Amino acid sequence: MTPRTVLNRSLLALAGLVLVGGGLLILSAGLDLYRQHHLHPPAGWLLTTPDDILLGSGDRTRWSSQGWWWWPAVIAALALIALLALWWLLAQLRRRRLGTLPVGGTAPQQGVELSDRALSDVIAAEAGALPGVEHAAVHITGRPAHPHTRVRLTLTPQGTPRATLDALFAGPLSTARRSTGSDMTAEVRLRVARHKAHRAQ
DSSP states (O other), X not given: OOHHHHHHHHHHHHHHHHHHHHHHHHXXXXXXXXXXXXXXXXXXXXXXXXXXXXXXXXXXXXXXXXXXXXXHHHHHXXXXXXXXXXXXXXXXXXXXXXXXXXXXXXXXXXXXXXXXHHHHHHHHHHHHTSTTEEEEEEEEEEETTEEEEEEEEEEOTTOOHHHXXXXXXHTHHHHHHHHHTSOOEEEEEEEEOOOOOOOOO
């Protein structure tokens, strides 16, 4: 798993826990579950019955008396959080395919460009022809200067993972690095094809 994937999943899990936990606490108060089932709400939690409110008149008066800067600061902080959340969402939706790669390490305007899909297909075809490999799928992401290749290999029951990885890095991936002149990183996932069990006579 890449660092970006780990970060995304961690942020999603944290946001999900906060939203689900807060929602359950509010729902419990709205349905009066604390009183009906003799439950104890968390210490300091304000909403325990359907008639409770989050900010009473005394709280509103106390926060309003903090000075003219208080509410603009709160609004600015909330706006910043909303902008950061929107930026993160757009980053997830951003197109992550490279599009094209310069061949031989030359600048695109000075050399020949290679489609990332074409390069993926070539790597997949060469990887699929390796001994012990039943199927190969390749997806290239990252930046033109630092592409990242994700390879998924399905091995035959007789395939050897170590030998297959050595052949993959010495063959298709090495050829791709030389062709593009880039420091291409790779992430390989292996699985073994299902096969029928042999019955002993």
